[in-house]
Amino acid sequence: MASKTEQLLIVVSVLEGRHFPKSPRLSLVVQASFDGEQLATDPVEHREQPQFSxxxxxxxxxRTLHQHRLQRTPIKLQCFAIDSVSKKKEMVGYIVLDLRSVQEVKQEPRWYSLLSSKYTKQRPALLLSMVLENDTKPSGPSPDRSKASKAPPRQGSPTELLPDKLEAKLVPDQGYHQVGPADDCADMFVLSVTVAFATKLEQLVPSTMKLSAEGSEFFFYYSLLGNDITSEPFHNLLSPDFEPERASLRIRSSKAVLHTFLSQQPSLQVHLCCGTHFLGSTDVSLSALSAVSMDLENKPATVEGVFVLQPPKCSKHTVPALPADLQPTVGVAVTLRREDVPSQSLGKSEGGGPQADIVCPSVPPTSVTPSAEQRPCSSSPGRKPPDSSAPPAPPLSPPSSHTESEAESLLEELQRRKEKAGMAAADLEVPVQLHTQSESAAEGGASSVSVSAPKVAIPSSAHHYCFSLDLRSLGKLSLTHPIIATLRYSYQFFGSAAPIMTNPPVELHRNMEVSLPRSYCAFDFAALPQQLQDTFLRVPLVVEVWHRDSSSRDQLIGRASIQLSHLLRAERSRFLASTGEQGWRQTHHDRIAVFKAHCPSEKVAELSYVVTLQDLGLIKATEVVVSESSQNEPERATQQPSHPAAPTPAAAPVAPRDTLEYRTALELELWKEEQEDLFDDQLRKKELSHMRALAEEWRRRDREREALVKKKEMEYNLLEEQLQKTLSNLERREKQLAEAELETQRLQKELRAEHDLAQRELQEASRRLQEECSHRVTLERDKVRLMEEERARLLQQIADGESRCKQLEKEFQVYREQQNIRPEFRLQSEINLLTLEKVELERKLESTTKSKLHYKQQWGRALKELARFKQREQENAMNRLKKQQAELEAMRRRYLATEEKDVVRQDRQELEDIRNELNRLKQQDDRLGPRPFLPQLLVPVLVTALTST
Structure with missing residues (x-):
């Protein structure tokens, strides 16, 4: 059990990062703050994967840790980029860590994405790990920090169970987006975006763009949580006359979860479009809205301002450096409020004009039900947003939308007609599901009444595609128990988020294979070829295998990923469509593994499938409008003239002008003349209105041309200044070049003269060296000739000497043989041997004598040293005796007696050793011969001396 004074350490490990752009001039530093104390890492290189460690x-x-957990004190990590030259520090992003998730058990490191990152192209992230450790160093008791036992983590807080990336899920039947768990997040909020005004938009128009072309309507476009929204189109670029529009959507969440969700969202991009052209954009940060969204109970949170529009990076048109009063701007306001808080002040900040509310549709944008001649273009809400460097293409035509008042009146009119005519509820629903031919019934698919009439814009280059998927069989089950298998999948790119399921379920046993009945499904949709290819290469089709049990809930067995990129690489074949046009067909069949849901590396079964993609060519429809099926055409007023009853046949005959037919014909002629006059009057009014419109359009385009001319004049002035600066730089560089050329010519002359002089010197030196070499060669030849003569002479002398040496050797050999025969020679050799032995014996005698003297000296030194030792011992004993008490006198004498006996015994032992040594030396002398060494008289003397001592 931990003691009450136990100290803890909260350790946050900053390991590495990813998705950072490479910048040699900058360095990265992570600064962490907790409870008012800040810590920072060492600067590291600003590269793609920085290593902090x-x-x-x-x-x-x-106790302090428990208090911080109750107060939810965060650990905030801020990442800064520091310029190595100017030492300027700029924040890259931040991360907020929850202290309640820190445990004493070491956990695996996790990747945390930086919030409010300035790098919008790729979201940078840091690899962090947190652990709670015991502090082992001794520390004194703190008066304000007492310890408590480890408390278990509290349950029930929705922020503890949130995923790393929150998503807004659409609930179609309720008309709102759900953010966070549905059980804990039940508050309703309204998120509104208002585009109020715009100024100086003519600065964004390229000089190559023709404003007089048809369809040159300008409008603003942005995407709010997957809903594409455009403003009302306007024609006057100098003074945009569009009314402020507010787009609102409902979000069901809690305040804390919504704050986290907004901090994770990227910036809202507002684009200025002209027909199919993209002119400029600006970013409105939604993370700033999360910073002011704490007091939503009393007032709404608003982020508003005037934002500068920037041209696209991929465009060749660049806006020159303009003063602040000439920059193109747009006024945008983003508001977040509770649904029960009135938005009275929302319309005051966007200008004094009226506002039109756009209600975002409660279903994601999908394709409408196609007719026999038209195929719609399906949008893909699940696709990844495009890169910020290449902004997404705006819709080809601005979709029309109703205001809230028009929506309410339309709903009331539809309800009245439904009650009056007794129509079913399904007749009033707008068809929004994708046209799907399937053998199994799809789950979900509930549609809702849409009060807006969005247009699905279809590009002229879109193709009509038909995708079919046939799940053939399922087999090789690795589980020990059989399952009742049902396959389920969905692919939002085809225009429907409703899942497709195989029906009826099949029973699958271990190591067997079963076919899947009624598993064929075909999708008709329209898309661009590049869009189709990018989606198939990036997004796989995931098929889930579920086990249906009547006694319990459905259980997810595993998932299989069908890579649609294999279909794009399949062989293409031609076929004749039902319309008579030729198309292309690609087919791919394969067997893939089904991996366990909780363990992606464990295989549980195999799935056999066949996919087919048919390209039916370019689509004919260019626009499909989703409208209510119950909306009736305008009624045409018809008039039927009333006539008096015809006279009876018995009446008298009347004049031809008084007959009913004549009067009817007369009234018809009068009515025709009246209609002709009305028609002529209408034509004159239309002509007048058209002339006025043409004159207004001419004046408007004239003003636009004047603005463009002024803009081009400003650009030309800037270019002229740049050209003058360039000319002055060129003149200066030309003068410098002329001076450098003269200097180069002078240096060339000097180098040429130096080269000539050096060449002459080299020639003279070469001539002298050649003469010297020829003279040396002559001398060497003479020397060689003399040496050859000397060599011949010496060889002759060597031959003569060798012959004389052989002759002498023969004579010496004969002489030796003669001398060996004589007796004097033998005696002389014996004498020499005896002489050598004598010398050797004398040498041994001398060495023995020297060793005898040496031993005498050693024995004397040993005796002196022994006497000195005994004297010192006696003196020490006397000193010790003087220091002891009188009562120990007897013990002292006994001790001295014992000590003397030991000394005598030791001396006797030494004498015995000396006697043994002397005997050994004597025996050695006997073996070596008679040599005088330590006479016998010396031994008893030494023994007597040692005994006496």
Whole structure:
């Protein structure tokens, strides 16, 4: 059990990063703050994967930790980019860590994405790990920090169970987006975006763009949580006359979860479009809205301002550096409020004009039900947003939308007609599901009444595609128990989020294979070829295998990913469509593994499938409008003239002008003349209105041309200034070049003269060296000739000497043989041997004598040293005796007696050793011969001396 004074350490390990752009001039630093104390890592290189490898620790006790957990004190990590030259520090992003998730058990590191990152192209992330450690160093008791036992983590807080990336899920039947868990997040909020005004938009128009072309309507476009929204089109670029529009959507969440969700969202991009052209955009940060969204109970949170529009990076048109009063701007306001809080002040900040509310549709944008001649273009809400460097293409035509008042009146009219005519509810629903031919019934698919009439814009280059998927069989089950298998999948790119399921379920046993009945499904949709290819290469089709049990809930067995990129690489074949046109067909069949849901590396079964993609060519429809099926055409007023009853046949005959036919014909002629006059009057009014419109359009285009001319004049002035600066730089560089050329010519002359002089010197030196070499060669030849003569002479002398040496050797051999025969020679050799032995014996005698003297000296030194030792011992004994008490006198004498006996015994032992040594030396002398060494008289003397001592 931990003691009450136990100290803890909160350790945050900053390991590495990813998705950072490479910048040699900058360095990265992570600064962490907790409870008012800040720690920072060492600067590292600003590259794609920086390596920090740093641990940051804070010391506290258990009670303080418990208090911080109750107060939800965060650990905030801020990442800064520091310029190595100017030392300027700029924040890249931040991360907020929850202290309640820190445990004493070491956990695996996790990737945390930076919030409010300035790098919008790729979201940078840091690899972090947190652990709670015991502080082992001794520390004194702190008066304000007492310790408590480890408390278990509290349950029920929705922020503890949130995923790393929150998503807004659409609930079609309720008309709102759900953010966070549905059980804990039940508050309703309204998120509104208002595009109020715009100024100086003519600065964004390229000089190559023709404003007089048809369809040159300008409008603003942005995407709010997957809903594409455009403003009302306007024609006057100098003074845009569009009314402020507010687009609102409902979000069901809690305040804390919504705050986290907004901090994770990227910036809202507002684009200025002209027909199919993209002119400029600006970013409105939604993370700033999360910073002011704490007090939503009393007032709404608003982020508004005037934002500068920037041209696209991929465009060749660049806006020159303009003063602040000439920059193109747009006024945008983003508001977040509770649904029960009135939005009275929302319309005051966007200008004094009226506002039109756009209600975002409650279903994601999908394709409408196609007719026999038209195929719609399906949008793909599940696709990844495009890169910020290449902004997404705006819709080809601005979709029309109703205001809230028009929506309410339309709903009331539809309800009245439904009650009056007794129509079914399904007749009033707008068909929004994708046209799908399937053998199995799809789940979900509930549609809702849409009060807007969005247009599905279809590009002229879109193709009509038909995708079919046939799940053939399922087999090789690795589970020990059989399952009742049902396959389920969905692919939002085809225009429907409703899942497709195989029906009826099939029973699958271990190591067997079963076919899947009624598993064929075909999708008709329209898309661009590049869009189709990018989606198939990036997004796989995931098929889920479910086990249906009547006694329990459905259980997910595993998932299989069908890579649609294999279909794009399949062989293409031609076929004749039902319309008579030729198309292309690609087919791919394969067997893939079904991996376990909780363990992606464990295989549980195999799935056999066949996919087919048919390209039916370019689509004919260019626009499909989703409208209510119950909306009736305008009624045409018809008039039927009333006539008096015809006279009876018995009446008298009347004049031809008084007959009913004549009067009817007369009234018809009068009515025709009246209609002709009315028609002529209408034509004159239309002509007048058209002339006025043409004159107004001419004046408007004239003003636009004047603005463009002024803009081009400003650009030309800037270019002229740049050209003058360039000319002056060229003149200066030309003068410098002329001076450099003269200097180069002078240096060339000097180098040429130096080269000539050096060449002449080299020639003279070469001539002298050649003469010297020829003279040396002559001398060497003479020397060689003399040496050859000397060599011949010496060889002759060597031959003569060798012959004389052989002759002498023969004579010496004969002489030796003669001398060996004589007796004197033998005696002389014996004498020499005896002489050598004598010398050797004398040498041994001399060495023995020297060793005898040496031993005498050693024995004397040993005796002196022994006497000196005994004297010193006696003196020490006397000193010890003087220091002892009188009562120990008897013990002292006994001790001295014992000590003397030991000394005598030791001396006797030494004498015995000396006697043994002398005997050994004597025996050695006997073996070596008679040599005088330590006479016998010396031994008893030494023994007597040692005994006496």
């Amino acid at each position: 740093t641990e940051l620790a804070w010391e506290l006790d258990r």
